[in-house]
Amino acid sequence: MASPLLRLRRHLTAYRPAHLPVAHKLGLSISLLIIGCVTLLGLVIINQQSRLLHEQMDGFGQAMVEQLAATSRELVLADDSLALNALIINLAGSPRVMGAAVYHRDGHPLARSGLVPETLDQPVAPPHHPQVSGYAGDIRFQDVRLGSAVVTLSQVEQYTAVRHAVTAIALSTLIISLLAGIAAFLMGKHLSRPIDQLMLATRAIGAGDYRYRLETRRRDEIGQLMTAFNRMARGLEEKSQVEGALSRYVSVGVARKIMNNLDQLxxxxxxxxxxxxxxxxxxxxxxxxxxxxxxxxxxxxxxxxxxxxxxxxxxxxxxxxxxxxxxxxxxxxxxxxxxxxxxxxxxxxxxxxxxxxxxxxxxxxxxxxxxxxxxxxxxxxxxxxxxxxxxxxxxxxxxxxxxxxxxxxxxxxxxxxxxxxxxxxxxxxxxxxxxxxxxxxxxxxxxxxxxxxxxxxxxxxxxxxxxxxxxxxxxxxx
The missing domain is CATH 3.30.70.1230 (Nucleotide cyclase, GGDEF domain)
Incomplete structure (x- = not known):
């Protein structure tokens, strides 16, 4: 019994075209190369932009935590819960800030608002919120740790920016790929035109039309090949004429043997x-x-x-x-x-x-x-x-x-x-x-x-x- 891989190969072989023109192969190869390069460039740009946004977000989060720790230091020392809650509520209401909290050094919250953990034993970033990132920092006074400050920030803008970048790059890749594909197929058609002419000439010679000639205006290797083909066709025409004349005097089989062994008569x-x-x-x-x-x-x-x-x-x-x-x-x-x-x-x-x-x-x-x-x-x-x-x-x-x-x-x-x-x-x-x-x-x-x-x-x-x-x-x- 044939393996699944072998059956798949047979299935693909059955639908594979018997003949694929060189122009299509060349155009497809150039198109795939351009699409691959543009896609790779887009991925690099997206990765670079995403990394830059992450760095900016991390810098902003760390700055917010440091500012919160510095502002709340005196309030923690003074055990001013009212002012501390007012500070946290005010900070949590800022744009991009999803939550803020100040914790005692034993882990229980002194003031908290928004999406923050109830205790420091829990993760800083709230679970089941992939678009929220958390940042934590110590509150110190003369090398004495008084507690911790936590800030959670929204990553919606970051994700939106990345999504817009991906969309723009995808559209650009599609447009460039489409234009590149059209240009590649036109270029492939132009480059393969002499090969198509040689194919037609070969079929004509195979069908016995030894008078078929190619126009040789090119000055490159293909032009030399066309010139050589014309010389070959001229030689076959002369041989055919001689064989045709000879076959009127001897049998076709004898004429063919003579023409194929002119140097061994x-x-x-x-x-x-x-x-x-x-x-x-x-x-x-x-x-x-x-x-x-x-x-x-x-x-x-x-x-x-x-x-x-x-x-x-x-x-x-x-x-x-x-x-x-x-x-x-x-x-x-x-x-x-x-x-x-x-x-x-x-x-x-x-x-x-x-x-x-x-x-x-x-x-x-x-x-x-x-x-x-x-x-x-x-x-x-x-x-x-x-x-x-x-x-x-x-x-x-x-x-x-x-x-x-x-x-x-x-x-x-x-x-x-x-x-x-x-x-x-x-x-x-x-x-x-x-x-x-x-x-x-x-x-x-x-x-x-x-x-x-x-x-x-x-x-x-x-x-x-x-x-x-x-x-x-x-x-x-x-």
Whole structure:
């Protein structure tokens, strides 16, 4: 069970704002500092004034007692009770004097009036009267103690003066604090304005707006920071432009790797477990002979655009275009544990899309277009291949060569894969295949057992259909 302190901390954390602007922090800090200083100064002034009033009251009380002792000395010696009572009554009627008394040395009162103790055994200041203070002094004659004189004084004026001082200082503190708070927040807003501008600029850069620039008119450290930010934004803009241009010739993943490792571009590669898809247009030579060159170029660009978007749906990367064919890799530029299924599903989606487009083309009186697809998975070498002055990021190896051979051995509309891939039970459940038999392929000593992929299983088909519909209609997949 959580402790009360921990529950309180959680409660406060729940209500703590997620973001507190620097202007508010700065204004609050300055305000608290000013309020603290003014409050401390007020407390010092109140304490000083209270102490001064106490000293004045004590001085006045002692003077009154000494005067009463001197005046009543002869009356006590003469045992003149009438004159002594008259003196006490007259003194007790003075302003600020609450009471006066003269006591015999044995403690009993000779004359008393007002708020005074009945005997000297009791406290000089009357109990339950916090605003009354008492003062006592001896009545002596030639070093003989005749008795004591007592005077009680009212502290109402003193308390009133202190209360007025506290009220005045409290009002002054409130007014100064209010003005200081407004000034502090305005100052904090002014000082934090460059930080707010930097925050907006950072968000713009984070959102991809590399053209965002700051106006640098300051000549202090913040101005230098703004200048450095503008240089950084300019560098990011140039890098983005280069990467955008580069990604038109190579995949986005490859372009990003190249841009992130400009100082480490060298020939060589590393072994990866990945998948590769080859697809080409069957009978392209005959088709191109029946069409003008510009229509052939438009047809290739149209279908290659479809292939690129289909590959993107399944995390594939266009490695290269090969005349009327294309090579797509999966799990090379970014890690993909499902690269086998994604490569084959990409081929299925391509064939299903082409079948839909052919119905449209035939209805429009155009020639149909058919693709052959070959897919393979396994170890391959990925990296920069070529020469020092001309290199290309690609994949090579027997796995890649077999995929190209499988494509070349297939019929239009078919997707050929090695039967060995179906040993993966999860992959087998995700696909509908049929045996295609053993094929003797160039570069392979033994025949390769193959399968034809007819479709993906039901759980994957609805999403594929939505993507195909979106590609044909130009809508976003729901």
């Amino acid at each position: 060298e020939l060589g590669g590393h072994q990866v477990e990945a998948s590769v898809l080859f697809a080409d247009i069957a009978g392209f030579t005959s088709l191109s002979e029946q069409l003008p060159p510009d229509q052939v170029a438009r047809l290739l660009n149209e279908y290659f655009s479809y292939v690129s978007r289909i590959a993107h749906c399944y995390r594939g990367t266009i490695d290269k275009f090969l005349g009327d064919g294309v090579m797509v890799v999966f799990g090379v530029t970014e890690e993909d544990p499902d690269h086998r299924f994604h490569a084959i599903a990409c081929g299925v989606m391509l064939q299903r899309l082409v079948s839909r487009l052919n119905r449209i083309r035939v209805a429009a009186g155009q020639l149909p277009v058919r693709f052959r697809v070959g897919v393979n998975s396994g170890l391959m070498l990925a990296g920069n291949m070529g020469a020092d002055d001309r290199m290309q990021y690609t994949v090579v190896g027997d796995t890649v060569n077999l995929a190209a051979r499988l494509m070349g051995s297939g019929d239009p509309g078919q997707i050929i894969i090695p039967a060995a891939l179906m040993e993966d039970t999860e992959l087998a459940r995700a696909l509908h295949t049929r045996p295609h038999g053993y094929l003797s392929l160039r570069g392979k000593e033994a025949p390769v057992n193959t399968c034809v992929v007819e479709d993906v299983s039901e759980p994957h088909r609805p999403l594929m259909e939505r993507h195909i519909h979106a590609l044909i209609t130009g809508e976003s997949p729901s």
